[in-house]
Structure formats: structure tokens, C-alpha cells
Amino acid sequence: MMTKIKVNRRTFIVSSIATAGALVLGLGLTRGMLKGSDAAADSTTFNAFLKIGQDDTITIQVPCSEMGQGVFTALPMILAEELEADWTKVVAVTAPADKAYHYPDWGDQLTGGSHAVAGWYAALRHMGATAREMLVAAAAQEWGVPASTCKADRNVVSHPESGRSLRYGAIAEAAAKQPVPKSPTLKSVDKFNLIGHPVPRKDTPVKVDGSAIYGVDVRLPGMLTAAVKTSPSFGGRVVSYDAKKAMAMPGVRGVVPIPDGIAVAADSYWQARKALDAMEIIFEPGPFAHQSSEKIRAELIAGLEKEGVVARDDGKARATLAAANNVYSAVYEAPYLAHACMEPMSCTADVRTDACEIWVPTQWPRDTRQRVAGWTKLPLEKVQINVTFLGGGFGRRGEADFVEQAVLVSKALGKPVKVIWSREEDIAHDFYRPAAAIRFQAALDKKGNGLAFDCRVSAPSIMARTDGLPVGKLDSAAVEGLADQPYAFPHARVEYVRSDLGVPVGWWRSVGNSHNAFMRESFIDELAHAQGEDPYQFRRRLLAHDKRHLGVLDLAASKAGWNSPLPAGHFRGIAVAKSFETYVAEVAEISIKDGEIKTHKVTCAIDCGTVVNPGIIEAQMQSAIIDGLTAALKGEITILDGAVEQSNFHDYPMLYIADIPEIAVHIVNSTEAPTGAGEPGVPPVAPAVANAVFAATGQRIRSLPFSKHTLKGA
């Protein structure tokens, strides 16, 4: 169902031109940052999103950050489709922070929650159609013919009857003066040239020749680069530091205190780094200095004995379980995970007395702008946030800790400053995927159907920090995939018990679903095996009422050849999970050799409604599967003396090309509204592998990562 878009001439053109003017004439914006959208007299700005040049260049501002998930291509595709643009003439630019780029539904400018296409689909179609009708109207007016006799196609308006045509570039100025149509006609789906097609990405060329600019690559005249070090243990502070030695080293221009740490700014990164490493900094440990993985685990398990906040309570789950003959029970655990974006955290700030400009790879431009305004005590309109390409995001770059550092150092030194974190700083100062423990209890009826399901989630709260969630209130992220679990159980109860453990936690790709799907889909598998029933068939029965869950489950099973014979030593596991409104099922085919899991193949079925770019969906599924597999096989952040023990890729290992299974992605054909593809591929992969491991060994893995378990050969 399409969202109704209210538009009037002022909204569409006038106020947006003012905004666009501000964008283009902003303080010190470098030409490199704005390739293709410079303030040229020879282009017409239709609104904050669309500019058409006299040379036919179609410049589209992309309201979401590009972090590899493909919005830089998919969002322009939507607008370009309705505009009837020549795709080869489309230039995409990531939009800076501005109210014009707030989601119509969320009222925020943010990239996360797998929401980019879902949130912008209707509005971008509307904009493209509006501009198209204005271009046609302008041409029709020039020719003195009815608009209905004109056609628009690939940057050209034509009048077939008379053989006349006009390029968009020639007619754009006149078009922008046309009345803004209230309800432009949208194209019918069967006429789509771009949407639904694997159109090549717009950012690929600059990412194969080294010219793409990420946060770490920003260069400004007079800029200093800063290296930073913050307290190794959480909550610790700087007690004292000796800046003399550092200040005497080559290129060093300043030593500046930052929250819980020190920054050294120099003419170049390596000079800053060397000086910082040479400094003596005394940290005093904070209130969590004695925290350890052992204590954390004990506290999470102890949390399972406490009464929690109720997230779901259908029927009488506890009473039913108390009266049941056979109650299945299990406790599952998952560790903290780091994001480990390929590009370490970075930010460039130019703080002046009357204005401030930031260049940052951020997922949350709106929030960042507000925070910077607060730190600099400047009005919002004097704070410009430019968004670079992101070398990975995964939720980490929705934070502003690295922004605050850059602002403070720039303010202190009166110069533009680029802060770059070391990999060690990046791994040790993350906002981690929360560790969690869950106890499940379930009973089935005599026919083997779901009767009662009860689970208690014991985990730290992300919302405690991000939303000031009071103790005793529900953290909805912590129960994702459980509070909304789809299996037919007339009695279902979900509770949440919060632990405050001192380790900073945040959004990691698929958030609560990342641990809850592993646990839920493994437990459901346990129930199936307890009945002696095929785990795929068991799920089919309990999901019979849910067409879309069933759809992906059946598609994955069918494409994986669930019932077909396997090579000797190979075993399959299946899992299904809905997250961010998208349904995904995965089948993993594995074997065990010398106690190690070898993943041969992952077959994936995704239902994300209408698909904008199937090539990008496939890439995202591969990406999510590899991300989830890496975490499941190897991912674990451990804590000792209140600090993270891991520091780089030798002790927080990643998968290499040699480790990757064959991945087959199958997209359900759908005309439902588009939903996300960034995160939903992650949750099912850990349980699919765990369920395959059970099939292979009879061992039920109830805690991740797999590497901490000794597996018997099959």
C-alpha cells in the first residue's frame, strides 16, 4: 500500500531551493565532496533531491549513507524510474544533514533498521513522477500541444505526432516553473526499466580506482590529523599525562584531553601516532575495572532466575507448563561481538567561532548535527554535516563518540582536525552486540503441535544508553524475534531481565535478532528432534497459518534439495527468521572434519516485498550470511579487568575467501511494499549451521561461537 504524499508547490520547490542553495553554498564545501552537484548556473534545482543540468546530467541527492548496502544506487533508481531518466546520465551524491532528508515516516535522517528503501520508496517515486509531469508540461506548452500527446523516455520528451523532441536539459528551467501536480501518475510496474533489474552500482567505478573518499581520506587546507587513546578499562579516566615529550616530537601541534582519553594532533597521522605512543598517560580504572567474562556470564545466568518485564503474554503459559507432562527446557548463551568495520572510526571537524563543518562517515546525520550544535554551542543552521562514503557501518557509525573527539580537538587548536582511530582503539572501544542468556521452556500437545512457550531473556539494554530506558522497563530490541515469534503456541510468554554490566552495548547488524534467532531456531529444532520429526516439517506445521514465513521456508528447503540425498559426511540444518519486516529462511550444508565445521553451502530464500535491485539484494544476502557465519564460527569479545582482551584481526578473526561456502540466494517474487535487505540475512545463519551440526554429531550447541566447542566427527 502506497503512502499518501502531501505536496504543495512550496514544499516541493520553494523551501527546498532555499535548502539546496544552502547545501551548495555551504561553508568551505570542497569541490571533491560535491562532485556533480556544484553550484553551476547551468542547472535547475527541482527540490532538495533533484537537479537537472543543461547537459542533461541528472543529479540525485541520496538521503541515506552508503556503507556497501547499495542505497547510493537503489534510491536514485526509484526516482530515476518515475522521472524516465537516462540512467547513464544519473549522478548520485550523498546528501548532507538537512530536514529535507528526514524519512517521511520516521521523521529522522538515519541509515539503519534496514529502512532505506522501505522508508523512501513512495516519496522518491512521487518526486520522480512529479518532475516528469512538469518536464512534459513544459515541452507540451512550448509546442502548443496537449501534454497527453507527449511521451517521456530516457531524458527526452517527445511528441510522436509531429516528430518533435526536447532533451530534459533544454526544458528543465521552464519545467521548474510549471504548476506542481498534486497527484502525478505513477508508472505501472510492468513498465519498469530500472526497478526490478540488476542495474550496476553507481559507486563501483570510484571504488576500483582509489578515488572514493571515505572518512579517513578527507583532506583540507591547514588540517591536522589526530591519533587518540582512551581508557582501556570501561569507565576509567585520565588521571595525569605528560605532554612535554610529545610536543617536542616532529610535526606535533597539540595534545588535547578528550572524554576518558588524550588526543595528539600533528601535521600527519604517523607523527601523531608516534607522539601519542611515546606519551605517558596514567589512567585510573573506573567502576567496572573488575569486570570479566566469567563474572558477566555468571550475572547473566543469575538473571534467568529473576522476574522480568513482560514482553508478551498470550494465554496462561506458566500454568500450562506447570501442568504439562513433558516440558522441554534449555538455556542458551551468546557473547559480545565487535563491529570491526574495515575503516576504523574517523571524523574531520572544522570548528570556527561562528560556524562548524564536519565530514564524517555517519549513519545518523540528524543526531550528529544536533550533538555537534550542543558541543559547539552553535545554532543548528550553522552546523554543516557532510557524509562521506562509509568503510562499513553495521550500526557502529550511528554513534557520535568519534565526532565529539574531532570537535573537541578542532575547537581547542583552532584548526580543522581529522581524528583516525587505530584498529586496537576501534576493537577495544566499540558499542558491542550485547551478550545474552535465554532460558526456554516449551510443551507440545498430544498431536505434537505447539502448546506453551516461555522464555526469559537476560541481557544488557541498548536502550538504557540510547533512550535513557529506566530499569524495570522493556528493552524491545532485546526481545526481537521472541516477542514476535511466529510459531503457533496458544500460550506464549516472553520476559526480559536487564543486567547493567559496564560494557558499552549498541546496534550490531540485526540487533536483538542476531542472538535471539540463533537461540529460538535452535530450540525449535530441539523440539522437532524430541518428537522424532523432520525439523523442516515440524516448522511447516507450526507456521501453517503464516504464508510469508511458510513461503521462504518452503523455497529455501526446495532449492536446497532438503529431501534429496547428501554426499557422505554432509548434513543439513534449517532456520527461518523475520526481522525488519523481511522474511528469510536458510539451509546450511556442512561437514565436520577434525572437529572443525566446514560450511559447504548456504541456500537462502528472502521475501522483502518489491525488489528494487535484485543484484544488490543478492549481494546483501551473501554479505549477511558471511557476517553471521563469521560471528557464529569465531566471533567473541572477552573482558578482563574491565577491558576488552581482543585488539586486532589476529585475535578477532575474520573469514577469508577460502572459508566461504557456496551461497545461493532466491528472492520471492512479490508486489508487497518493499522491506529491508541489510540485516535480515544474518539471524538465520547461526541456527542453520547449529542445526546442521546437531544432525551431524548429535551435539546440541547452546552457546556461540562454535570455536569454543569440541566437536565429534560425524
Place this chain on the structure above:
Amino acid sequence: MITLKINNIAHEIDVDPETPLLWAIRDHTGLTGTKFGCGAGLCGACTVHVNGEAVRSCSTTVGAVKDSNITTIEGLSKDRSHPVQQAWIEEDVPQCGYCQSGMIMATTAFLAANPAPTDKDIDDGITNICRCGTYVRIRKAIHRAAGKQTETK
């Protein structure tokens, strides 16, 4: 002062000879295509060619390469026409793209030594990390580029 020959251009740089080549390139020559990922030689994002060999520039000092021919991603071609770059475009390999400069430099050196690689050769020869998981398309692009290089011979 040290002179570094990068992409056939001599750059006179005032740096401590112990400076990692990565940072001399990034901060002193204006070439930011070579990326910083780990600083410990573990991820390969910083891969350049030194006299045609793939080298992790974060773990090589400027002093060690001052008489060598250094090639960065910018030096592969003026216009993305190198067969590996072309293969990367045809397979639409990059996602976030941050690892890809290093991945492409590692691949070009790998193909020079392994013109017709098997999948096992690729498994053993390519050890760069990609957090976005573009490995499936990387593998396809390597085979495609190998095919191209054979064609042009």
C-alpha cells in the same frame, strides 16, 4: 628528505625513514586510494606493489623502499582500463569498497604469478579481508580477469 618513486613519479618527502610506507603515501603524496585497515599486516587493505610484488605497506618502512618502484591503485591505469579493474566493474564487486584497493592490488600481483588460477590457488593466494563479504564476486572477477589476460596475450 627521501625520494619515493610512486606510479613512475618521484616524490620528495620529508619523513622519518621509519615511517610506514602506507602513511607516507597517504599523507605526503595526496594518494589516498591505499587504505589503513589494521596497521599490523593482517588485513591487506594497504597492499601496494614494490617492484611488482604485493607488499602490505603498513608493515614496510619508507627507508626500505626508497630505491624501489612503487605502484598504488591509482597507478594501475588512468581510466580503470586495467583488466582486473574491468573485471571488478563487470562483476560489480565492491560494496563498501574500503578493502577493494588492496584486494585489486593483491589480485594483480597474484595473477601475474598465477595467470590461470584454480579455485584452490585463489584460496591459498588471496588472504585480504573483506568485511562486507564480497568474496563470491571477487572469485568470479579473478577468473574473469584471468580470462581477459589470456585473451590479450
